[in-house]
Amino acid sequence: MLKVLLKKQLFEIFRSYFYDAKKNKARSKGAIVGYIVMFVAIMVGILGVMFTALANNLCGAFVPLGLDWMYFALLGLLAVFLGAFGSVFNTYSGLYLSKDNDLLLSMPIPVHTIMLSRLLGVYLMGLMYSATLSIPTVIVYMCKAKFSLGILVSSLLYVLLISVFVLTLSCILGWVVAKVSLKLKNKSFITVLISLLFIGGYYFFYFKAQSILSDFIANAVSYSEKIKGAAYPLYIFGKSGTGDVVSIIIVTAFVAMTFALTWFLLSKSFVKIATSSGSTEKKAYKESGIKVGSVASALFEKEMGRFTSSPNYMLNCGLGTLMLVICGFALFIMSGKIYPVMSEIFGTDTGIVAMIFCSAICIVSSMNNMAASSISLEGKSLWLSQTLPIKPWQVLRAKLSVQLILTGIPTLFCCICAGIALKYTAVEFILTVVMNLMFVSFMAVFDLFLGLKMPDLNWTNEITPIKQGASVMLSLLIGFVAALIPGGVYMMVGYGIGFTVFMLITLAVFAAVTFVLYRWLRKKGCEIFATL
Amino acid sequence: MLKIDHLTKQYGDKKAVDDLSLHIRPGEIYGFIGHNGAGKTTTLKSVAGILNYDSGTIMINGKDVKAEPIECKKITAYIPDNPDLYDYMTGIKYLNFIADIFGVVLDERKEKINKYADIFEIKKDLGQPIAAFSHGMKQKLAIIAAWLHSPKLIIMDEPFVGLDPKAAHILKEMMREVCDEGGAIFFSTHVLEVAEKLCDKVAIIKGGKLIRSGSMEEVKGDDSLEQVFLELEGEQC
Numbered sequence: 001m002l003k004v005l006l007k008k009q010l011f012e013i014f015r016s017y018f019y020d021a022k023k024n025k026a027r028s029k030g031a032i033v034g035y036i037v038m039f040v041a042i043m044v045g046i047l048g049v050m051f052t053a054l055a056n057n058l059c060g061a062f063v064p065l066g067l068d069w070m071y072f073a074l075l076g077l078l079a080v081f082l083g084a085f086g087s088v089f090n091t092y093s094g095l096y097l098s099k100d101n102d103l104l105l106s107m108p109i110p111v112h113t114i115m116l117s118r119l120l121g122v123y124l125m126g127l128m129y130s131a132t133l134s135i136p137t138v139i140v141y142m143c144k145a146k147f148s149l150g151i152l153v154s155s156l157l158y159v160l161l162i163s164v165f166v167l168t169l170s171c172i173l174g175w176v177v178a179k180v181s182l183k184l185k186n187k188s189f190i191t192v193l194i195s196l197l198f199i200g201g202y203y204f205f206y207f208k209a210q211s212i213l214s215d216f217i218a219n220a221v222s223y224s225e226k227i228k229g230a231a232y233p234l235y236i237f238g239k240s241g242t243g244d245v246v247s248i249i250i251v252t253a254f255v256a257m258t259f260a261l262t263w264f265l266l267s268k269s270f271v272k273i274a275t276s277s278g279s280t281e282k283k284a285y286k287e288s289g290i291k292v293g294s295v296a297s298a299l300f301e302k303e304m305g306r307f308t309s310s311p312n313y314m315l316n317c318g319l320g321t322l323m324l325v326i327c328g329f330a331l332f333i334m335s336g337k338i339y340p341v342m343s344e345i346f347g348t349d350t351g352i353v354a355m356i357f358c359s360a361i362c363i364v365s366s367m368n369n370m371a372a373s374s375i376s377l378e379g380k381s382l383w384l385s386q387t388l389p390i391k392p393w394q395v396l397r398a399k400l401s402v403q404l405i406l407t408g409i410p411t412l413f414c415c416i417c418a419g420i421a422l423k424y425t426a427v428e429f430i431l432t433v434v435m436n437l438m439f440v441s442f443m444a445v446f447d448l449f450l451g452l453k454m455p456d457l458n459w460t461n462e463i464t465p466i467k468q469g470a471s472v473m474l475s476l477l478i479g480f481v482a483a484l485i486p487g488g489v490y491m492m493v494g495y496g497i498g499f500t501v502f503m504l505i506t507l508a509v510f511a512a513v514t515f516v517l518y519r520w521l522r523k524k525g526c527e528i529f530a531t532l
Numbered sequence: 533m534l535k536i537d538h539l540t541k542q543y544g545d546k547k548a549v550d551d552l553s554l555h556i557r558p559g560e561i562y563g564f565i566g567h568n569g570a571g572k573t574t575t576l577k578s579v580a581g582i583l584n585y586d587s588g589t590i591m592i593n594g595k596d597v598k599a600e601p602i603e604c605k606k607i608t609a610y611i612p613d614n615p616d617l618y619d620y621m622t623g624i625k626y627l628n629f630i631a632d633i634f635g636v637v638l639d640e641r642k643e644k645i646n647k648y649a650d651i652f653e654i655k656k657d658l659g660q661p662i663a664a665f666s667h668g669m670k671q672k673l674a675i676i677a678a679w680l681h682s683p684k685l686i687i688m689d690e691p692f693v694g695l696d697p698k699a700a701h702i703l704k705e706m707m708r709e710v711c712d713e714g715g716a717i718f719f720s721t722h723v724l725e726v727a728e729k730l731c732d733k734v735a736i737i738k739g740g741k742l743i744r745s746g747s748m749e750e751v752k753g754d755d756s757l758e759q760v761f762l763e764l765e766g767e768q769c
Contacts, residue, residue: 531584
């Protein structure tokens with residue numbers, strides 16, 4: 001029984017690797033291998049290399065001082081943080097919001113078997129995030145510090161215990177989110193707010209990380225004494241990574257106990273939460289709710305309603321909106337510090353500062369990619385768009401409009417703040433504003449293009465198209481690379497032809513690509529949408 | 533109202549609908565029966581403009597579904613076998629959305645929403661998200677939405693599934709009302725007693741082919757529709 005459920009759960013998680021939703025058939029072996037290689041390359045090539053460098057740095061600083069335990073404690077904490085942060089909302093939607101909960105509960109399957117299979121999905125997500133840090137940690141230690149069979153065993157346990165503890169934390173946080181969301185009125189926005197607090201904490205830590213780590217390295221001995229005194233469990237945790245048997249037993253017992261307790265809690269409330277439709281106050285129907293609108297506004301409101309109804313959608317595909325506003329304010333507030341430094345390094349008449357910030361704003365705006373998953377999110381209600389007397393383009397235009405408005409307006413705000421804070425010339429200001437808005441347009445049509453090329457309409461959990469969809473992943477990757485073009489190319493070769501000429505050429509290139517994609521959407525894209 | 537000529541739709545090598553021809557006139561309730569996988573839903577989806585068929589023609593009120601899809605859809609309403617609506621909308625928002633798309637004026641939409649929501653007894657629930665609706669409530673909402681723009685042709689796939697007896701009775705009356713006003717209804721069902729009592733004409737499909745069609749009297753003669761259907765199924769085997 002469990003084997004069947006695990007197989008189903010694993011297939012669901014990695015479905016896009018084995019199944020081509022567009023062609024409605026299984027992928028070829030070559031394609032499966034290609035997808036897996038691409039995934040591994042991203043995880044190992046980008047995150048793995050980044051964290052290996054970090055581990056190398058810390059190992060070099062702590063191990064010669066005999067503070068091996070602090071090396072494991074610090075990186076272990078980071079791995080736990082990364083894993084829990086990455087999978088908490090996936091836990092909530094994976095455990096409690098799966099569309100087949102009712103179906104499975106109606107079958108002669110013990111509840112704990114359903115939970116176990118669901119938790120495996122959560123565990124794999126947590127492991128995926130935490131292992132990008134915990135594996136480089138142990139490898140670097142074994143390569144740079146010492147290697148023995150005992151260290152190998154303790155290293156494997158270290159990776160395993162972190163991943164199980166991440167699972168426990170994710171389950172507790174997911175359970176809290178589920179319990180709270182049952183009582184909330186504006187669930188989506190409050191869930192987003194809580195998530196943003198998490199994200200805020202994450203970014204605060206991220207930006208402070210370098211100075212915190214430098215401080216730790218410089219004062220390693222004094223910090224180690226403080227930790228031993230005030231946070232002894234952390235010391236034990238770190239010691240377990242070094243192969244200390246007593247510490248390994250204590251940490252293993254702690255992780256096992258907390259997991260057992262969490263399992264007990266979850267099994268008590270799983271059925272109630274998974275089958276509850278919420279106990280929020282019923283909103284009474286009012287005739288004043290009947291209003292007349294145009295077809296375009298009805299479709300736009302539909303798309304906007306879809307976006308604002310889902311915390312997952314807002315957080316994964318619309319974070320750029322908030323980040324652009326925050327960046328704008330930050331630039332404005334910190335202009336006194338940023339402007340003198342930037343103008344001293346790059347000068348005031350090279351245009352480099354404007355180009356760098358133009359690219360930076362492009363990067364932040366590329367975090368918005370709601371159009372990429374909007375086609376897949378039509379899911380089983382696609383029949384409505386296909387049977388109503390509307391042209392496919394009208395539906396696609398509404399999807400584009402949401403991304404353009406939610407990204408374009410904050411981008412404009414951020415550009416204005418950058419222009420004021422960094423004292424752009426009139427030409428720099430106009431051209432960077434136009435370039436940033438052109439980039440927003442490019443990303444909107446590109447995201448919709450990806451959404452139409454890689455639709456997945458047969459999902460059981462909306463997290464699949466939102467977070468794990470190929471269109472979203474490609475959008476983030478290609479968007480990031482495209483955003484680097486203006487600043488990067490200008491700094492390498494473009495400055496030779498001057499700011500204005502380079503910017504006009506870049507604008508022309510982006511405009512041409514945007515136009516080609518737009519034409520594709522109008523013709524081929526509409527045909528694809530009509531026959532999905 | 534609806535003229536289907538030599539409709540053929542293939543999925544890979546399998547013909548889901550094979551050279552099917554039907555003619556539904558204004559004022560007719562046309563029942564479409566057949567076993568599971570016979571090709572009913574494929575036919576209905578082709579008429580509704582969801583599926584792109586391989587050959588043949590479908591004309592709605594003299595207009596070709598392929599050549600003038602928007603014009604055809606303006607006078608048509610479709611209710612699928614499983615009402616997967618926009619779960620994130622409230623009932624009233626969904627009805628407003630549909631009314632906006634069809635350009636239903638304010639007074640008319642108010643009158644119809646109030647009228648049908650009252651008779652289906654879901655008025656108090658219209659402020660709730662559709663996600664909180666039961667299957668039957670979703671089906672009622674889909675029916676109200678379909679009736680909002682006074683369509684001339686209504687296509688329904690198993691419309692009685694999930695409806696309580698009272699709602700099913702109301703739907704039957706509404707269907708007759710549409711036809712009395714010159715509209716037409718084309719619907720599939722497995723409930724042969726309902727088809728026998730409600731339909732003016734009936735078509736029986738098997739393996740994608742139409743094996744019998746005509747007025748109810750022509751098709752069943754002195755027997756019951758169930759007997760005829762089972763005999764035809766047996767003969768074909």
